[in-house]
Amino acid sequence: MKILVVGGGGREHAVIKALKKNKNVEKIYATPGNGGISADAECVAIGAKDIPQIVEFALQNKIDYAVVTPDDPLVLGAVDALTEKGIPCFGPSKAAAIIEGSKAFSKQLMKKYGIPTATYEIFDSQQKAIEYLKTQNFPIVIKADGLALGKGVIIATTYDEAVEAVKSMMSDKVFGASGDSVVIEEFLTGPEVSVLAFTDGKTVVPMVSSMDHKRAKDGDQGLNTGGMGTVAPNPYYTESVASVCMEKIFLPTVNAMKAEGRTFKGCLYFGLMITPNGPKVIEYNCRFGDPETQVVLPLLESDLLTVMQAVTNEKLAEVEVKFSKKSACCVIMASDGYPSAYGKGYEIDIPSGILPSVFIAGATKKDGKLVTSGGRVLGVTAIEDDLSSAIASAYEKVEKISFANAFYRKDIGKRALDALKESK
Ligand code: AMP
Ligand code: GLY
Numbered sequence: 001m002k003i004l005v006v007g008g009g010g011r012e013h014a015v016i017k018a019l020k021k022n023k024n025v026e027k028i029y030a031t032p033g034n035g036g037i038s039a040d041a042e043c044v045a046i047g048a049k050d051i052p053q054i055v056e057f058a059l060q061n062k063i064d065y066a067v068v069t070p071d072d073p074l075v076l077g078a079v080d081a082l083t084e085k086g087i088p089c090f091g092p093s094k095a096a097a098i099i100e101g102s103k104a105f106s107k108q109l110m111k112k113y114g115i116p117t118a119t120y121e122i123f124d125s126q127q128k129a130i131e132y133l134k135t136q137n138f139p140i141v142i143k144a145d146g147l148a149l150g151k152g153v154i155i156a157t158t159y160d161e162a163v164e165a166v167k168s169m170m171s172d173k174v175f176g177a178s179g180d181s182v183v184i185e186e187f188l189t190g191p192e193v194s195v196l197a198f199t200d201g202k203t204v205v206p207m208v209s210s211m212d213h214k215r216a217k218d219g220d221q222g223l224n225t226g227g228m229g230t231v232a233p234n235p236y237y238t239e240s241v242a243s244v245c246m247e248k249i250f251l252p253t254v255n256a257m258k259a260e261g262r263t264f265k266g267c268l269y270f271g272l273m274i275t276p277n278g279p280k281v282i283e284y285n286c287r288f289g290d291p292e293t294q295v296v297l298p299l300l301e302s303d304l305l306t307v308m309q310a311v312t313n314e315k316l317a318e319v320e321v322k323f324s325k326k327s328a329c330c331v332i333m334a335s336d337g338y339p340s341a342y343g344k345g346y347e348i349d350i351p352s353g354i355l356p357s358v359f360i361a362g363a364t365k366k367d368g369k370l371v372t373s374g375g376r377v378l379g380v381t382a383i384e385d386d387l388s389s390a391i392a393s394a395y396e397k398v399e400k401i402s403f404a405n406a407f408y409r410k411d412i413g414k415r416a417l418d419a420l421k422e423s424k
Helices: 008-020 053-058 071-076 078-084 094-101 105-112 126-133 161-169 239-259 293-299 305-313 353-359 386-401 414-422
Strands: 002-006 027-033 065-068 120-123 140-144 153-156 182-186 192-199 205-208 215-217 223-224 229-232 268-274 278-285 327-339 359-361 363-367 369-372 376-384
Touching: 002 120, 008 027, 008 293, 008 305, 008 359, 008 376, 027 359, 053 071, 053 078, 065 078, 065 305, 065 363, 078 094, 094 105, 094 239, 094 268, 094 327, 105 120, 105 182, 105 239, 120 126, 120 192, 120 268, 126 182, 140 161, 140 205, 140 229, 140 268, 153 161, 153 229, 161 182, 192 239, 192 305, 215 327, 215 363, 229 293, 229 386, 239 268, 278 327, 293 327, 327 386, 353 359, 353 386, 376 386, 386 414
Parallel strands: 002 027, 002 065
Antiparallel strands: 120 182, 140 153, 140 182, 192 205, 192 268, 215 223, 229 327, 268 278, 327 376, 359 376, 363 369
16 A cells, blocks of 8 residues: 655654554655654655645555644644545644634634533734723633644733733734634643544544643743643543543544534544533643554554555444553753744764654755754653553663754653552
């Protein structure tokens, strides 16, 4: 089989490595992939958002199956465009991807179907938003409606901060058109859990839970990033929490999307907060998380391609989706400065022995050498019998990788380990 993976980050590298385990896979192409992914797939210089060119490439190269993972092409309708031309695909349609593409949509969906989430109001007028803030308690959460690379959320601790956040989104347009309307919502507290789930629109199969580390610096300080590291499973996601989530969140969400005529097929990402009043949805993503995928897929014991095809064919209930009982830790090595300005073009040295557990995100080939080209450069994953060994092993590997200006958090997994100790 010939497979096309649309995207070019660490998440796509993890997807490609997992797909390659299937003996029927002869060839994988990535559009655009990256310099590190080129060791595992043929990278083709077509941008992930360039849907007409992706479709043309897929037709010309007789692609048997396509996997679309980034939010932008999904929200723009890449899966619809490929499916229309007869290429079976993994990923939600444009109509379903709106669950991530518009926070206003997802909040209204949750309200309509009684799915637990923070209470909220939506505004498309700055003046009305500010009037509303005068009546509220703080902290409060301000979110740009559309996609903002995970950065469109501001937690305002005072009225003045909240007004400034609204103005930056609605007048200064720091997130572009994504800030044409804003969601203002209740500030929730509690540990966060990421759950990625396979769904074919009828059946929902949660994958092993994970914990992201969104802030740039140790101790959860610094700016919000796309994610600086992950561990799986997440100790806060106990069996009882999992069963509440299935009954009150996962199934109701999949059924709600179907009832709205927006059947969701693909990987649905539930960003959850375990509040004193039970689990609540912080956000939905219409795709695999990054870097959650880099800990979740290495723990998948079943064949990824088989599961993905079952999703496409609406036969998910018929396949086994089995995860290892081990623990995984992924540490992201970034270029210092990320998520603000950072340098590029530094040569990366990775000993060949650890290459299989390295997922490359922001790197390119220059004169045959791998050099940095992005903020998040790579992720290093280790799998061990328990979390503490997985963390130690991931950092051992990180120590062996070098590039100028490298930066990584030293405390990935610490919160999870503390939680495990507390629960004993
Ligand atoms: P999001 O992009 O919606 O996942 O938000 C980014 C981060 O902001 C989340 O991972 C939370 O840490 C935080 N956050 C978002 N919404 C809330 C909320 N209602 N209460 C508290 N924290 C929140
Ligand atoms: N790591 C968070 C995300 O993928 O949105």
